[in-house]
Amino acid sequence: MTKIALVTGGSRGLGRNTALNIARHGGDVVLTYHSRADAADAVVAEIAALGRKAVALRLDTGATDQFPGFCTELRAVLKDTWQRESFDHLVNNAGHGDTALIAETTEAQFDALVNVHFKGVFFLTQALLPLIADGGRIVNLSSGLVRVSAPGWAAYAAVKGAVEVLTLYMAKELGARGIAVNTVAPGAIETDFFGGAVRDTPAFNAFFAEMTALGRVGLPDDIGPMIASLLSDDNRWVNAQRIEVSGGQGI
Numbered sequence: 001m002t003k004i005a006l007v008t009g010g011s012r013g014l015g016r017n018t019a020l021n022i023a024r025h026g027g028d029v030v031l032t033y034h035s036r037a038d039a040a041d042a043v044v045a046e047i048a049a050l051g052r053k054a055v056a057l058r059l060d061t062g063a064t065d066q067f068p069g070f071c072t073e074l075r076a077v078l079k080d081t082w083q084r085e086s087f088d089h090l091v092n093n094a095g096h097g098d099t100a101l102i103a104e105t106t107e108a109q110f111d112a113l114v115n116v117h118f119k120g121v122f123f124l125t126q127a128l129l130p131l132i133a134d135g136g137r138i139v140n141l142s143s144g145l146v147r148v149s150a151p152g153w154a155a156y157a158a159v160k161g162a163v164e165v166l167t168l169y170m171a172k173e174l175g176a177r178g179i180a181v182n183t184v185a186p187g188a189i190e191t192d193f194f195g196g197a198v199r200d201t202p203a204f205n206a207f208f209a210e211m212t213a214l215g216r217v218g219l220p221d222d223i224g225p226m227i228a229s230l231l232s233d234d235n236r237w238v239n240a241q242r243i244e245v246s247g248g249q250g251i
Contacts, residue, residue, distance in 0.1 A: 002053075004078070004087040005231065006030045008061050008124070009094030011040035013191035014141070017224030018091055019043055023052040025228045030077060030087065032059040032070075032094065055081055061094040062115035067127040074131065086133040089231045092121045092140045092163075099152035110155050117159040122166060135178040137231050140167050142242065144187035148211070148250030160185075164242055171240035180239040184227055187246025189218040213248025222247070 005022045009015040010031025019029045020043070029047055033040035033056055040056035047054035055077050059070050078084045095117050098109050121140060132138070142164050145157040164183050171181040188208035190199035199205070208217045226245050229235060 003027045005089035006087055007091040007093055008032045011036050011043055014220055014223050015093040016043050017220035018227045021224040021228035023047040023050045028053040030055050032057050034060055061120040064123045067124055071127050086131050088133050088136045090138045101152055102154050105155050113155050113159050118162045121163055138181040139227055140183050142183045142185040144185055144244055144246040144249045168240050183242045185242055185244040186223050187218055187249035191220055211250050213251055218247055
C-alpha cells in the first residue's frame with residue numbers, strides 16, 4: 001500500500017523539498033500552506049508530474065482553533081483521494097523565524113514562536129493521532145541552534161528545544177502503536193525562511209558558513225532527502241532520536 005505523508009508548511013522551503021522527495025521515494029503527500037495557494041498548487045503539480053498523488057490544504061499551524069475543522073477536511077480528502085481513513089507519516093515542518101536579543105524580545109514575538117513551533121506542534125499532533133496509522137512515523141523539525149548559540153535566536157531556539165523534549169515523550173507514549181517519532185535539526189539553510197536571510201544576505205550566509213565544518217550553509221536538497229529516507233522502512237528502528245543535519249555546524 002502506498003504511504004501517505006502529511007507535511008505542514010509544504011508549499012515552500014524545506015517543506016516543499018521534503019514533499020517532493022517523499023514523492024520521489026514513492027509516497028503520496030498532503031501538504032499544508034498558510035497563505036500562498038499558488039505556491040502550494042505548484043508543488044501539487046510537481047508531485048503529480050512525478051507520478052504521485054498530492055493534495056494541498058490551508059492551515060495556520062499557530063491557530064489551534066482551526067485544527068478540528070482541518071481534521072474534518074483531511075478525513076474527507078483521505079476518503080475521496082485514497083479511499084482511506086488514515087495516513088502514515090506526519091512531518092511537523094511549518095514555521096517562521098524571528099530574531100531579537102533577550103533584552104529586546106517582545107511578548108508578541110515570543111507568543112508567536114511558541115504558538116507555531118511548540119503549541120501548534122503539540123496540539124496538531126494530538127488532533128491528528130486518530131488519523132495516523134499504527135506503525136506510522138512522526139518527524140518534528142528542530143534547529144541546530146538548540147545545540148549552538150547565535151545572538152538573537154534565544155526564543156526561537158528555546159521553543160525548538162521544547163519540541164525536542166516533546167519528541168521523546170511522543171516516542172514513549174506512541175510506542176505501543178508502533179509509531180516512531182524523531183527530531184530532525186537542520187543547520188542554517190538557504191531558503192526563504194526568515195525572509196531569505198541566510199540565502200540573500202552575504203554577511204549572514206558567511207557567518208553561518210564559518211561555523212560549519214564543511215565550509216558552507218545548507219541547501220534544501222541537503223535536508224528533504226534525509227527526511228524522506230527517515231520515513232522509509234530502511235530506518236524503521238530509528239526512534240526517539242535527535243538527528244542533526246547541519247554539515248557539522250558549531251563543532
